[in-house]
Amino acid sequence: AAVNLSQSAFSRSIQTLEHNVGCRLVDRASKELAPTRQGLLVLEHSRRLVHGAHNLVNEINQFNGATTGVVRFGSGPAPAGGLVPRAVARFVAEYPAARTCFQVDNWQALNRRLMAEEIEFFVADTRQFEADPDYQVHKLTPQRWHFCCRAGHPLTEQAEVRARDLF
Numbered sequence: 001a002a003v004n005l006s007q008s009a010f011s012r013s014i015q016t017l018e019h020n021v022g023c024r025l026v027d028r029a030s031k032e033l034a035p036t037r038q039g040l041l042v043l044e045h046s047r048r049l050v051h052g053a054h055n056l057v058n059e060i061n062q063f064n065g066a067t068t069g070v071v072r073f074g075s076g077p078a079p080a081g082g083l084v085p086r087a088v089a090r091f092v093a094e095y096p097a098a099r100t101c102f103q104v105d106n107w108q109a110l111n112r113r114l115m116a117e118e119i120e121f122f123v124a125d126t127r128q129f130e131a132d133p134d135y136q137v138h139k140l141t142p143q144r145w146h147f148c149c150r151a152g153h154p155l156t157e158q159a160e161v162r163a164r165d166l167f
Contacts, residue, residue: 017042051117068097074110075102076124083143084123 025039058069075084110122129135147161
C-alpha cells in the first residue's frame, strides 16, 4: 500500500532486484520478512541515492534562483515551542512556494534521522555534538526560558532557578 503496488507486483519487483544484484535481499523464512545483510546494504545505498537526487534538485533550484523546494528538518521540544515556529513563519513569508517538513523529537532520534539523511538539520541541545568533527554546529542566539512549577514546590522559595538546580 505504501508504494502503490499489489503484494504480487511488489514481490516480483523485489525478486527482479534480487536477480539483478545476485543475492537474496529479504529473509522469506521469517514472518517479518526482515532484510538480509545484503538487503540492508542495498537499503542504505538506496536511501543515499534518493537523498542525493533530492539534494540535486534543491541545488539546481538554488542555482537557478528558484524559491521552491522542500526543507526537511527537526527540532527538540523546547525550540519547537517558540523559536522554530517564528523561524518557519519568516521562511514561509520569504519563500511562499517552498515547503517545510518539520518533526519534533529528542536529540537522539533527530540524530538518527540526520544520519539516515531523512532530515537536513535539526535544532536541539548541541552539547553531544560540539566536539564531534562529523557535525557542523551553529550556535543560535541564547533564548530566554521560563520555568513553571506548582505553588508550594521547594524551588519556588528560590529567588532564581538555574538549570543545575533542576537536576
